Each structure stands twice: as C-alpha cells, then as structure tokens.
Amino acid sequence: MKVFESLNCIVCKEPFARVANQPRSPRHLCCGLAMCHECFEKEQMLAQNERKHQCVPCYPSTSPNFAYFLIDVLSQENALMLTPMGYVLVKPFKIPECPICQDECQETTYSSYCEIKCPTCNRFSPAKYTDVNKQKDRFHGFLNELPEMTRQMEAMTKAHAFIIAGEKQHATRNVKDECSCNECHEENIIDKMFYCSACSFEICAVCAYKKHRLHEAIPLFEKQANQMLMELQEESRNVIKTYKDLVPELHKGLLEGIDIFETKLLSKEEILKDTSTFADYRKKHESFAKIKSTFESYAEDYLPCLRKFDTGVNQLIQTLNETADV
Structure with a gap:
C-alpha cells in the first residue's frame, strides 16, 4: 500500500506526529523539505560530512520552527490514517483554502517574504513558515501525491462496498422464501408457485390452471433461481475484478519502493570502501x-x-x- 512520502521525515523516513513539540513533530527546513524534530537535533550535532541531509543553511536555526502547514494537514485525522509505514488516505481530503478568496490552494506558490500567494485572487496571506523552494516544498509534494492516493482510497472503498452490498443482498434473499399470488393473494412457498411470463405474474397452481393455462408458465423456483444465479455471478465478477485491479496497483507502489530502497542502500554501502x-x-x-x-x-x-x-x-x-x- 502506498503512503504519503511527503508526510514522512526525510532522514529516518518515519511518519510525522500530528502536533508540535514532540520528537516526531515536523520541522520546516530552509530548503523547503521537512525533518522530524528528533532527527534535526541529532543531525545538528554532527559534522557537515556526517549529516544525511547535506543542506548547510538548514541547520543554523535555533528556534524549533515547526512545520505548521504539515501539522494542519495531519490534523484531518478522519481523512489520514496512520500505519507503520506512514499515512494513507481513507476519506476525501479537504484541501486548505485561501483565507482571502476561500478557493482551494491547489497551485499554491510562495513568495520570499513568508507569504502564500493564492492562484485565484493573486493576493498574499501570511504564512506560518519560512521561505521555501517551490520545487522541494513538502506541502506542494503532498498536493502532488494527493490524486494518486485518492485513487487508491477509492479502489479500496469500492472493494469494501462490493463486499457489504453482497452481504446485504444475500441476507435479504434468505429472509423471504414465501410470496403471495398476484391473482388470489394467497400466501404460499415459492416451490409451489408459478411465474406467467406473458403477464409477469407470480401465481399459485390453482390460478395458473384457471386463468393462465393458455400462457407459458414456469415454476417460480426456476425463475427465482435463474435470477439469483445471475446476480450471484455478477457480484462475484465485480468483487474479484475489484481485487484483481486493486492488488497489482498496491503492489506496484510497494515494488517501486523496494527498488528505490535497494538502489539507495547499495549506493550508500559503497562508502564502506572509503573508511580509513x-x-x-x-x-x-x-x-x-x-x-x-x-x-x-x-x-x-x-x-x-x-x-x-x-x-x-x-x-x-x-x-x-x-x-x-x-
């Protein structure tokens, strides 16, 4: 299952906390990326060549400088569920709005004076964070990831809906095995009823003989069984197709992550050759x-x-x- 990379620390790759002043709270860096508070404190104590994040301007900061724009995103707990690997989308996400025109900031750009520029009204509103590089900004990265995560959520929701719908239909079917004659309104079990295809009537044996003997009538059980079979096979096809579509999509993201991890790990391990x-x-x-x-x-x-x-x-x-x- 794919998770939001933009909501994970760039150093330890662990998901951020939803609040400030915690070890896992996101800290906003001068380059636009975000690092958890714990990693920042550890990295700051290391020599430049030992740091995993090699951006010099990011470390002189003495104030916590928490990434409140990411904390605002993470505050939507109903939409973002925390898993061991990171955050996944489970409900539609409400994109932050411009405080001036109330339009969604889907193409938000940033000025060098710590302000957010709305793409609709072209006006600036104060931001809670420092100057950023648009190409690297973590919030922009989140918005770029959102469409794919929304598709993943919709696929999972669709699969769940098929299962629930199927269970409800089967439960409804099993409740009733009797029906009433459309002619005399007498109640009887389906096994002793008939279906007149000419009139689309469900009728008892007596009415079938008296009023519909010139029409083609078949046992109602046969008609109901054929209908139930068609519905059952349609449900089976839908459920199985959903998972046939969903599983490769989820594993595609998983395999891509494993490939990236392999490449980076083997590359980093090359530094062992340079140890003295x-x-x-x-x-x-x-x-x-x-x-x-x-x-x-x-x-x-x-x-x-x-x-x-x-x-x-x-x-x-x-x-x-x-x-x-x-």
Whole structure:
C-alpha cells in the first residue's frame, strides 16, 4: 500500500506526529523539505560530512520552527490514517483554502517574504513558515501525491462496498422464501408457485390452471433461481475484478519502493570502501546492517498476511474442485 512520502521525515523516513513539540513533530527546513524534530537535533550535532541531509543553511536555526502547514494537514485525522509505514488516505481530503478568496490552494506558490500567494485572487496571506523552494516544498509534494492516493482510497472503498452490498443482498434473499399470488393473494412457498411470463405474474397452481393455462408458465423456483444465479455471478465478477485491479496497483507502489530502497542502500554501502580505520568501518557496517534488518522486519510483518491470503484462495479452489455442494 502506498503512503504519503511527503508526510514522512526525510532522514529516518518515519511518519510525522500530528502536533508540535514532540520528537516526531515536523520541522520546516530552509530548503523547503521537512525533518522530524528528533532527527534535526541529532543531525545538528554532527559534522557537515556526517549529516544525511547535506543542506548547510538548514541547520543554523535555533528556534524549533515547526512545520505548521504539515501539522494542519495531519490534523484531518478522519481523512489520514496512520500505519507503520506512514499515512494513507481513507476519506476525501479537504484541501486548505485561501483565507482571502476561500478557493482551494491547489497551485499554491510562495513568495520570499513568508507569504502564500493564492492562484485565484493573486493576493498574499501570511504564512506560518519560512521561505521555501517551490520545487522541494513538502506541502506542494503532498498536493502532488494527493490524486494518486485518492485513487487508491477509492479502489479500496469500492472493494469494501462490493463486499457489504453482497452481504446485504444475500441476507435479504434468505429472509423471504414465501410470496403471495398476484391473482388470489394467497400466501404460499415459492416451490409451489408459478411465474406467467406473458403477464409477469407470480401465481399459485390453482390460478395458473384457471386463468393462465393458455400462457407459458414456469415454476417460480426456476425463475427465482435463474435470477439469483445471475446476480450471484455478477457480484462475484465485480468483487474479484475489484481485487484483481486493486492488488497489482498496491503492489506496484510497494515494488517501486523496494527498488528505490535497494538502489539507495547499495549506493550508500559503497562508502564502506572509503573508511580509513577498522573501527570506522565496523560502525558504518553495523549502521547499514541495522537498516537492512529493519527492512526485513517490515517485510516479515507484511508477508504473513500475504501468505494467508494466498493460502486461503488456494483452499477455496480446492474446495470448488472437490465438491459442487459448497
């Protein structure tokens, strides 16, 4: 499942806290990116060549400078759900509005005097954060990610809706196995009723003989069974198609993330060649080994669910192969 990268720290990749003054609260950097408060404090204590974020102007700041624009985004708790990997969209997100014209700031640009320029009214309103680079700004990155995350949310919502709708339809079907004759209004079970295709009537055997014997009448059970079969197969096709469309889309983002992680990890590990002492080598080696172990831990948390799904599908296939009486 894809998460908002713009709502994760650029150093530790962990999701930000929703409030200020916490270790995981986002701090706004001069380059436009955002780092959690804890990582910023650690990075600031390191020498320039040891920092993971190599932007010199970002560190002299002595004030917390929390990224309130990201905290405002994260405050929509009903829309953004926190997972171990980051934030995912579960409900439509309300894009912040310009405080002057109340239009959505979808193409927000920034001036060098810490103001937000509305794309509709072209007027500026005070911002809560410092000068930013539009190409790197984290809020702009969030808006760029929003359409894809919205599509992911809609696909998941659609899948859930199909399941709920199917359950409701089956529950409704199972409640009623009797009906009344459209002619004499007598109640009877469906097994003893008939359906006149010429009149579109559900009728009892007596009325079928007296009033509809010149018409083509079939057992009502046969008509109802055919209709239920068509509905069942349509539901099955819809549910399975939804997941056939959804699973590759979700795994596409997952595989892309794994590929990026592999490339960056192998690239960073190349610095081991440049170490001058064994102690330095061992320290960096342990650091990369820890990152790799964390990746394995995330994978091991995810794989049981995937294996369970695969095993369950295979068991259902075996059940269908063994008997027709499911």
